[in-house]
Amino acid sequence: MTARVNWSAMRMAKAKILILGGTGEARELAARAVARFADQALVITSQAGVTSTPEPVAGRLVSGGFGGISGLQSFIEDEDIALVVDATHAFAATISDNAYIACLATRARRITLVRPQWEIPEGARVTEVADMAGAARVLEKLASRVLVTTGRRGLEAFSSLQRIWFLVRLIEMPAQPLALTDYRIITARPPYTVEDERKLLGEYAIDGLLSKQSGGDATFAKIIAAVEADLPIVLIRRPDLVPGDWTASIDDCLDWLQAQL
């Protein structure tokens, strides 16, 4: 007896797209993918779940991590994910590495959506470093009142810097004190304007800025304000991009998805 193929069910089956999120670009991509591929695909966005009040996302949302490479691999297999967009932040290297390996193992096709790097204005006093330890080696030579915009991870690299007062800007108040000697935390959420940033630098008599080379319009104003004030900027370089297809454009990413569906 030959098995009967349920053609109408096969026509109904939609491909699943997993967007690894946590960025504004991921949210925009999800909204546009849900609208554009309504008849062809289901869109799932995953977030690490690190902020208590994340902004809303179109489509299905999963939050809280997968449990490493094997967890992500299982999720892709169990959910039958065909396409993965790594739209995480350029500095979220662990999840990008995990996605690279899990997609190789499952044969899910993957593309990275990455923000273009900032073009630093001419004349800026920039010291580029590889990481927070590199920043710790140069900071005391450059400044004594430093605005830190790198998030709370890795600040222990500065715990022995006694001569610096840190103004640490975070999305929300951390549950634990920071591993710094002398600091103040302020909470705020991008986007920031140049006017906001000028005011902040002046109000706290900031004489140095520590930032990641994050790219994107939402947080570039601090660089402009620091350059205007002729402040030294310590800029943490990006980790290497994982191999494979990548784009900096949401339009191109949608076209890539369309071509794969």
Ligand SMILES: NC(=O)c1ccc[n+]([C@@H]2O[C@H](COP(=O)([O-])OP(=O)(O)OC[C@H]3O[C@@H](n4cnc5c(N)ncnc54)[C@H](OP(=O)(O)O)[C@@H]3O)[C@@H](O)[C@H]2O)c1
């Ligand atoms: N690093 C930054 O500067 C920065 C800035 C803005 C936004 N973000 C966003 O914040 C999130 C966390 O950043 P991070 O630097 O801590 O990441 P990370 O070091 O690359 O990842 C740490 C762990 O968080 C989980 N995770 C991260 N992104 C995830 C996602 N989109 N979906 C599900 N799980 C995720 C994974 O847990 P499991 O191993 O359990 O799967 C991962 O192993 C990222 O999604 C990133 O896009 C980061």
